[in-house]
Amino acid sequence: MRMKWQVGAVLAAVTVVTGCAVTVGGSASPVPGQGPVAEAADACSLLSPDQVEALGYRNPGHSVKAKKETEQPPMCLWNSKDDADPSSVLNVGMTTDINLDDYLSGALPKSSPQQLGGLSWTQYASVIGDDCVMYTVLGTKSFAYVSVSGPPIEKACELTKAAIPQVAEHLPGGRPAPSITPSSSSKPEPGGPLLSVDPCSLLKPGQVAQLKDIAxxxxxxxxxxxxxxTYCLWDDTDGDDGQKAFEVWLGPSTPAGDWPGVKGIQPTETVDVGGKKWGVFPNKGGLRVTCGATLAVTETSSVQVVSGFIGDDTKTCDLVKQGLPLVTANLPG
Known part of the structure; x- marks a missing residue:
């Protein structure tokens, strides 16, 4: 199926560098029995700046031109806001000169059609494992799609379906979009005892020497x-596999439960170090080889220790747990 272009496009969107200035060429004509097809449109115009902001993404979008040789529709991509968890990329595209069946090359739908925003949308598989992409047919040679990549597939589909009614408002036949509550990116003001701490001071040279395969x-x-x-990273010394780097993170305005990869998740165990209780999270951020541990310093500040192991799931949290007493001994207060 012809969706390999999505990989490069989404990876290119990690850094949004330009605004939107792409217009789909050609003239659209109605098809008997199917209503009007989409007029030529800038893919970035399929969401207003206010809609982008309310959905939790950053303005402006990054416009990607159509490529006729690969039948790539014009598209627009928006990165999620910096404090979004999990981070994601919203991808919206539309064409007026490509047939969807030809474009998908016989790919089978992953779901039954769903009515969203007054249009019928169907999910198809993507070459990106965590990409949820849904298409709507606008005419014989016209279709639009909305996709979100980055989070686990269930969350990606949730975010995709949240964006579709907002996009549909700008498509022929789409209904006016329902109002949405703007996403909040407010954080507590930084403060507390961590504010003036150097994260690299939380492991002394002699303590680092106790951690195997760490620089x-x-x-x-x-x-x-x-x-x-801020964070301090001590790199691993045993090559690409095996032990991962050891990291100590300080969040002077980050509550213990708000670190990326652990938000909304309960720790699998609690490690008590001298009365300070660390929550341990194997598979931090959904990554099987990464482990994290968090400790609340105040209600709005915390410390996080991260490491992992590649090749043996039973060792994922070993170095994290070994390092907790060392880090705890150097915390202020």
């Missing part, structure tokens, strides 16, 4: 996805 020197950085968070 002695940590590297400090600022998070690009968690507001106000």
């Amino acid at each position: 002695p020197d940590g590297k400090k950085d600022t998070s690009s996805t968690v507001p106000n968070a």
Whole structure:
């Protein structure tokens, strides 16, 4: 099926670099019995800036031109906001000169048609495992689609269906979109004892030496996805497989339950270190080889330790648990 273009397009959308300036060429003509087909349109115009904001994505969208040689429709992509969990990419496209059956090359639907926004939408498989893509036919050679990639497939489909009525409002035959409550990206103000702490100070050189296959020197950085968070990473030394790097994260405005990959999830176990209770999350963020542990410092600040193991699921949390007493001993207060 002709959907390999989606992989490159979605990966390219990780960094949104431009606004929208693409117009679908050609002239549309009605088909007897099917109503009017879509007029030529800019894919980025299929959502208003207010709709994009309310759905939880960042303006402006990234426009991708049509490619006739590969039958790629013009599309527009929006990244989720920086503090969204899980992060995702919304992809909306429309064409007026490609037949959907030809485009899908005989692919079978994954679901029965669903009425959303006054139009009939059907989910088809995607070459991206966690991509939920739904199509609607607008005419003999015209269709539109909406997809979300990034989260697990169930969450991706939930986000796709939330966006479809907003997109349908801009398509021929679509109904006016229902109002949606704008997503909130507010975070507590940074504060508390973590505010002035260097994350690399939470493991002393002698303590790092106790952690097998971990480099002695940590590297400090600022998070690009968690507001106000900093972290220190001690790289692994045993190659691509086996032990993963050891990371200590400080969130002076991040409650313990709000770290990406653990939000809304209960820890599988609690580790008590001198009265401080760490919640442990194997498979952090849905990744089988990654483990995280979080500790609340105040109601609105916390510490997170992350590592993992590739090749043996029984060892995923071993280094995290080994490091918790070491990190705890160096916490302020």
